[in-house]
Structures are given as structure tokens and as C-alpha cells.
Amino acid sequence: MQTLKQILQRTSNSAVVWSWAFNGLRLASGLVLLPLLVRVLAKPEFGMYYLFLSIIALLPIIDFGFSSAVGRFVSYAMAGAETLRPQGYVPAISGSGPNRPLLWRLLRTTRRLYGYLTLLGFLVMGIYGTLVVGSQVGETGSVAHTWIAWVVTLGGAALEIYSNWWNAYLFGMNRVRDSARIQVCAYALKLVLSCVLLLAGGGLLSVPIAGIVGCLLNRTLSRRVCLQTLGPAPDLTGQQEPSLLPLLWPNSWRTGLQLFSSYLRTSINTAICAASFGLAAAAEYGLSTQILGIALGMAAVWTSVKWPMVGQYRSAQNLEGLRIMLWPRVWLQLLTFIVLSAAAILVGPFLLDLIRSDKQMLPSHWLVLLALVFLLDQQFSFWGTLLTLENRIPTLWPTVATNLTSLALALGFTHFSNLGVLGLILAPLLSGLVFNYWYWPLAGAKSLGTTLIRYMVTRPRPAGRPMQPGEPSR
Numbered sequence: 001m002q003t004l005k006q007i008l009q010r011t012s013n014s015a016v017v018w019s020w021a022f023n024g025l026r027l028a029s030g031l032v033l034l035p036l037l038v039r040v041l042a043k044p045e046f047g048m049y050y051l052f053l054s055i056i057a058l059l060p061i062i063d064f065g066f067s068s069a070v071g072r073f074v075s076y077a078m079a080g081a082e083t084l085r086p087q088g089y090v091p092a093i094s095g096s097g098p099n100r101p102l103l104w105r106l107l108r109t110t111r112r113l114y115g116y117l118t119l120l121g122f123l124v125m126g127i128y129g130t131l132v133v134g135s136q137v138g139e140t141g142s143v144a145h146t147w148i149a150w151v152v153t154l155g156g157a158a159l160e161i162y163s164n165w166w167n168a169y170l171f172g173m174n175r176v177r178d179s180a181r182i183q184v185c186a187y188a189l190k191l192v193l194s195c196v197l198l199l200a201g202g203g204l205l206s207v208p209i210a211g212i213v214g215c216l217l218n219r220t221l222s223r224r225v226c227l228q229t230l231g232p233a234p235d236l237t238g239q240q241e242p243s244l245l246p247l248l249w250p251n252s253w254r255t256g257l258q259l260f261s262s263y264l265r266t267s268i269n270t271a272i273c274a275a276s277f278g279l280a281a282a283a284e285y286g287l288s289t290q291i292l293g294i295a296l297g298m299a300a301v302w303t304s305v306k307w308p309m310v311g312q313y314r315s316a317q318n319l320e321g322l323r324i325m326l327w328p329r330v331w332l333q334l335l336t337f338i339v340l341s342a343a344a345i346l347v348g349p350f351l352l353d354l355i356r357s358d359k360q361m362l363p364s365h366w367l368v369l370l371a372l373v374f375l376l377d378q379q380f381s382f383w384g385t386l387l388t389l390e391n392r393i394p395t396l397w398p399t400v401a402t403n404l405t406s407l408a409l410a411l412g413f414t415h416f417s418n419l420g421v422l423g424l425i426l427a428p429l430l431s432g433l434v435f436n437y438w439y440w441p442l443a444g445a446k447s448l449g450t451t452l453i454r455y456m457v458t459r460p461r462p463a464g465r466p467m468q469p470g471e472p473s474r
Contacts, residue, residue, distance in 0.1 A: 022279025075311025
């Protein structure tokens with residue numbers, strides 16, 4: 001039997017455990033920081049805090065899919081790819097090892113790219129945010145304090161764009177555990193410092209200052225491990241290095257547009273709920289989607305930690321290794337979400353009553369249907385992401401069309417039926433079932449050289465390997 005020391009060592013070396021820890025800290029932020037904000041901030045300042053958050057929510061859109069494109073190229077270079085293409089990939093030479101000169105070129109291109117994105121983000125959020133904050137700042141207790149808090153928030157958001165790419169680059173080099181560890185340390189520092197500053201009277205300045213400190217720690221540690229992994233930089237004296245930005249753009253804008261359409265579907269659904277059925281119904285819908293979203297995020301860790309390695313296997317054209325590596329994680333992802341969502345549906349309302357909360361979730365039968373939507377979204381996301389590792393985005397236009405159809409159905413159900421909030425659940429379910437929910441799992445399995453049913457029910461084994469005595473047949 002394993003000793004306690006061995007178990008702890010194995011746990012500390014698990015990328016999945018560290019990724020769960022990061023998700024746990026994000027959950028703790030809602031359980032610890034949010035009640036403290038409610039207690040410490042006056043009502044106008046609390047409203048202004050959420051106004052800040054709504055502006056900073058533009059950060060993923062400003063990235064516009066570049067982080068995904070960079071991650072794919074880094075995984076190809078780690079597999080030994082000699083060249084890169086804007087669409088598709090050049091198979092890596094078997095056994096060649098990481099292409100370090102190409103990795104350094106990607107690093108310098110990424111640093112330059114995120115310098116441009118930082119300037120764009122600062123201008124967009126600065127102009128839009130200043131107008132929005134300026135229209136409400138007079139309602140706060142101290143106009144000067146609020147403006148200072150906004151300036152610090154804007155500076156912290158720009159710093160996040162410019163510096164957090166180091167951690168994403170580290171992840172792309174398959175240093176997944178190190179990436180997750182650093183994120184846990186940085187987020188824990190941000191959470192603790194936010195609470196300390198709030199209790200010390202920092203007000204609206206507390207969270208943005210803590211965010212800057214956490215961001216600096218993330219950047220410092222991620223940069224150090226990145227440079228250690230890359231080794232010495234190649235000497236480019238007298239050489240002109242062509243930019244890789246033209247290779248990143250074709251798939252980046254496609255990813256960004258797809259993410260933007262999904263963001264709109266989610267945010268507009270909540271707005272429709274509030275406008276049509278009131279804030280109480282919006283709170284039930286929002287709380288239910290948030291809890292199931294946490295379950296989805298926890299389950300997705302099983303596969304997300306392997307995406308850099310998937311890119312390397314894809315570049316090396318090792319489909320057998322890819323099938324073997326992903327099979328248990330596909331099942332773990334699926335079963336983890338089913339267990340967590342079932343627990344949320346069965347125990348969630350009881351826990352809300354136990355803590356005497358005035359908040360409620362949706363009715364249980366609606367929650368089951370909503371969980372089904374999340375489950376189908378999970379499968380679409382997994383198989384769609386797998387296809388993007390071929391450096392193409394085949395899901396773009398079907399996803400945009402599906403999201404627009406979902407919004408049209410949501411508006412139609414809201415105004416021309418008596419379904420209520422149930423219409424907001426049926427809209428993405430029906431629109432997804434038309435194409436996305438079934439086609440991309442089939443296409444993804446085909447890209448692995450198998451069929452979906454065969455892959456899910458039969459555990460893949462190395463070619464020529466006999467079944468061992470006592471080994472279960474699946």
C-alpha cells in the first residue's frame with residue numbers, strides 16, 4: 001500500500017489536482033470575498049464594483065483567440081515542427097525533439113503581439129469604461145476615491161493582458177503542473193490581500209491593488225520557468241527575424257469570433273431573463289448556471305491539462321497514442337460532470353435552506369434539463385477543441401449560426417409563449433441538437449481514426465498488445 005508521504009507527493013505532482021485547486025480558489029472568492037464586499041462596501045460603491053467587473057469582462061474578447069493560436073504553435077514546436085502554417089500544420093519529424101529556435105521566435109512574436117493588445121485594451125476599456133464610470137460616479141460617497149480606483153483597475157487590466165501570456169506560454173510547453181501551481185499561488189495572494197485591504201478600509205481600491213500584486217507574481221514566476229525551459233536564446237546578431245504574426249491571425253480571428261458569439265448568447269440570455277421575468281427570476285437562473293458552470297469547469301480539467309500534449313501528438317501524427325491518452329480522460333470528464341451536477345441538483349436547494357439564504361435555484365426538473373444542455377456543450381467543446389489542434393477552426397460558422405438561432409428562439413419563447421425561464425433553457429438545447437451537439441463528436445472521433453461509438457465503448461490499446469489476464473473488456 002502507498003504510504004501517506006507517497007500519496008501526498010503524487011498529489012502535489014498532479015496537474016489535475018492543482019487545476020482543481022485553482023478552480024476551488026475561484027469558488028472561494030465567491031464564498032469569502034463576495035460576502036466581505038457586501039458587508040464592507042456601501043451600496044453605491046458595491047454597485048460601482050460590479051460596474052468595474054462588467055468593463056473588465058472585455059478582457060477575453062480583446063485577446064480575440066490569439067492565446068489559443070499561440071498555444072497550438074508552441075505545442076507543434078515542442079514536438080519538433082520545422083515550419084508553421086496559417087492553416088493546417090506541417091507534421092513534425094519523428095524523434096526530433098523541441099525546436100528551440102522556433103520556440104524563441106514564437107516567444108518574441110507573442111511578447112510583441114501582447115504589447116499591441118495591451119495598448120488596444122487600454123484604449124478600448126479606458127474610453128468606454130471612463131464614460132460608463134463617469135455617468136455613475138456622482139452617486140458614490142467619494143468621487144475622488146472612485147476615480148482613483150477606476151484608474152488602478154484599468155492599469156491592472158492592462159497589466160494582466162501584457163503579462164499573463166507568460167503563464168499561457170508555459171502551459172503550451174506542456175509545463176501544465178507548473179502553470180497551475182503558479183496560478184494557485186498568484187490567485188491565493190490576490191484573494192488574501194483583497195480581504196486584508198477591505199478590512200483595513202481600502203474600499204474600491206482593495207481588489208484592483210490585490211489584482212496587480214497577484215498579476216506581478218504570476219508574471220515573475222511564469223517568466224522564470226519559461227526561460228529556464230527554453231534555455232539560452234539563439235544569437236541573432238546581424239539577422240532580421242521575420243514576424244510570425246501573419247501566421248497567427250487567420251485562425252485567431254475565427255476563434256475570437258466564435259468565442260464572442262458564445263459570450264453574447266450567455267450574456268443576452270441573462271439580460272432577457274431580467275427584462276422579461278424580473279430580477280428574482282434572473283437571480284435563480286444566474287445562480288443555477290453559475291453552479292453548473294463550476295461543475296463543468298471542474299470536470300473539464302481532466303482533458304484541459306492534456307491539450308499541450310494533444311498538440312504534440314497531433315503534430316507527430318501519433319493517432320494511436322492520442323486515442324490511448326484521451327480515452328480515460330474523456331470518460332472521467334463525462335462522469336465527473338454527471339456526479340457533480342447531480343449533487344448540485346439534489347443537495348443545492350437543501351444547502352441554500354440550511355444557510356438560510358434568500359437565494360433559490362431553478363426547479364429541479366428544469367435543472368436536469370439545464371444540466372443536459374451543459375453536458376452537450378461539454379462534448380461539443382471537447383471534440384471541437386480537438387479539431388482545432390489541427391490548426392483549423394471548422395466549428396466557426398456552425399457555432400455562430402447556432403448561437404444566433406438560440407438567441408432568436410429565446411426571444412421568441414419569451415414573447416410568444418408561456419414557457420417562462422424554461423424557454424431560455426430550451427433555446428440552446430434545440431438549436432444545438434440541429435447540428436453542433438451530434439456532428440462534431442462524430443467528426444472529432446473520425447479525426448482520431450475511429451468512430452464515436454467504437455471509441456467510447458472500446459478502450460484503445462497499443463497495436464499488437466494482447467489482452468492481459470483479468471483485464472476488463474470494454
